[in-house]
Amino acid sequence: MKTRSAQILIVDDDREVRWALRSLVEQEGMEALEADEGECALKIAMLQTPDVVLLDIRMPGIDGIEILGRLRKMDGELPVIMITGFGSIQDAVQTVRSGAYDYLTKPFENELVVRAIRRALKERHLKRRPMVLDTRAEEHFSLQEMMGRSQAICKLADEVALVAPTDFTVLVTGETGTGKELVARAIHASSLRVSGNMIPVNCGAIPETLIESELFGHEKGAFTGAERTTRGKFEAAASGTLFLDEISSLPLSMQSRLLRVLEERRFHAVGGTKEIKADARVIAATNMDLFTANPTIFRPDLFHRLSGYVIHVPPLRSRKEDVIFLSKRFLDSTNQELGKSIRGFTETGVSMLMAYDWPGNVRELRNVIRKAVLVADDVIDAGHLGALRANGGRTLEKESLGMLYTGEISLKGIVHRSTAAVEREVITQVMKSALWNKAKAARILKIDYKTMLTKLKTYTISEKGDGDGRQEGETHDA
Template sequence: MQTKILVVDDEQSMREFLAILLEREGYYVAQAENAEVALKLLESDTYDLVVSDVSMPGLNGMALLARIKTTTPETAVLMITAYTTAEQAVEAMKLGAYDYIAKPFKVEEVKVLVKNALEKSSLQKENRRLKHEVQERYSFSGLVGKSKKMREVYDLIEKVANSMANVLVLGESGTGKELAAKAIHYNSPRHDKPFVAVNCGAIPETLMEAELFGHKKGSFTGAIADRAGLFEQAEGGTLFLDEIGEVPLQLQAKLLRVLQEREFRRVGGTSAIKADVRIIAASNRDLEEQVKEGTFREDLFYRLNVVPVLMPPLRERPEDIPPLVEFFYKKFAQFSGTGEIITPCAMKALMSYPFPGNVRELENLIERCVVLGNRVVSEDCLPPQVVNFQAGTVAGGVVDLPEGGMNLEAYLDGIEKRFLLQALSRSGGVKKKAASLLGMTFRSFRYRLAKFGMEDD
């Protein structure tokens, strides 16, 4: 897109001179004989740079500069005058002008100033765009779904984001626990501070303490220099401890001390370091069961579990599959235009499948289809276990155990919920009739609805 410049000067000869000069440099140039005309042009179009004289009848250049910075602060402004003073220059810069140039000026000087002003403006726009993109990405758009269960998650994130309370995000693998943690961070007062994530299960026990708290030079073999740990890297922001259940008991005691005292020591260090860090932990394991087994400290569990956020598995919110398919398709596909992105048969297969790998598994399936060059997600690009699952359940037969294994509980839950939904659909939502269709008592039917969180849907 061609760069647009607006030249504002009450002297026609100066306007035309600047317009010819800048057009030769490849810019699109519009002209205005006074500030009032300039403001009308700025209302109807967007300009990357305004080059304005200071002394003009009516609204002067300084007033125009102030109006521009109020309405379109991203527009760069270069001021020109025949009567330059230090006071004017300071005032112009305070009002937001990129620079100030006095007449008579050299042509090359104008070219350089214009080029630099446009580069700075472009950089500022890009920074704003990236910041907006980050905030938008982690506001809630990374968490897709309009089901009742997901709406409850959004509401809880909004409530907890502005507090300093520790949060424990629970859920099966692939349900989006890290996305929930990022949504909390980027909607909190700490959003412009670091978000540091660590998978506790991926760090060897012998290195975990140094990874979290840092170490002093010579504290162990290989410690050739002082090193800051993740707590220091997350200072002022949020530290996300994924798979917290994998942390060994000895280190759990040190984590508890950080949460209580808000300070820690590096490995081999003697001085305490303050920790202004919010902790969000996550686990796909039953931490309460680990507490009973003695593999997780009860006091640490209660410190972390101030606000629990439960991420629902995908099989419990099948109504979110269509928007998730669209979201991932747009993420991976480079195809332009609108129209069908998934065939009805493929969608039926996805809606019937229990997704033991949850949202991450669905994301991988859609990426697979796109990588294979499919402009429309069809059964042809779906893996056999998805298509065969649907075929087997529809026919009432038994699906062969996939070579990679399967989550039997998730499989059976998926079948059960699918038939509950079908019975409700065929009965027009009348639960007694739906229970009769499935050959069960009304009480048993309600119990099964409650089991899947469908009682109030």
């Protein structure tokens, strides 16, 4: 399997120091990347995937301490070794507290530099290898490691930490492909039930005639084809967590039974007479707005029972700062899978990734990066990114099918996504025409004020960025 040389980013405003470090790095069989100032270093770190950074503390413009902080926001596991000619205890303490991996002083001894780099590479390899190879062990990593380090994900992680130790039923909402199951697994991993199993059930993938047996099990002879007694998912998740994905697809007849089980905490298998205790925490997920759903589609009482605590996973378009982090993560995992050594992204490639709106969210981004790694030879450029366009859309000939149908979601999901897109556009237009007066917009749309607030939150619609000149916190509601 082909493996690429370790990449060492050298950041120093002194050309002779960069030359000396570059020669040392290349003698050790590694590849050197160079930057003479902070902004250049940050740009290289974003476009490439350096394994270790050698960073001078004292530089014109952005100093090493600030660069260190910004590098750690981009990649919290990136080892940064600080180098300075002003070796002092204060500098050492400050850099270590800021997250530096190690600290060396000029004039440095070559052997010490190489030793520090080798240690950093070994530690980075150990930290990254499980994330790349063991894709089924995602619950062992924090949400920030799996989903990004944006403010939105940090807030999401705080919500998970708050509700995980409780036994609350949790409803996770968000568009298709945002990572709702990752959130569910993070809740389970931080809960008191972590020693039990987390059993996922895709409610939309099980035929209506089998869903009851799937959830609650059945006795031998309970129906045609029931040749033996089978445990259901509720029983399999005892002392653990039952994750009900696409809960909105659950038939109405099953919704009433699920409600009763959640309230009474006991059930009977299909065809059985023995009462079974329902000792599983339930986490449900949906890409629909169940709060305003028609009662003939989803029971309001079940919604209220499931929403002991609601966590909304924001779409990728509202947290664009996570796009590059996730792209690098998918690049690493695909490199490992394919035995390739794609080094990173060109500036044009990054611009396209950042400009696109990602209607399929993280799942679509992952697919795009995987395909790009497959076809690229060295770095990923615009030509490797398929149908993405710099304006955030897709090519016209693919818009009608490529954006709507990817083979990854059901017809119901496609219809819901299209309906949600239209609804979001209409609400945005009405809010603008009403000068962001929520009460007025609700009256125009003939919906109640509470529903309007819910939809604004669900679709992350706000006046920020629309350039009306109003100060933050100023209200338009009468």
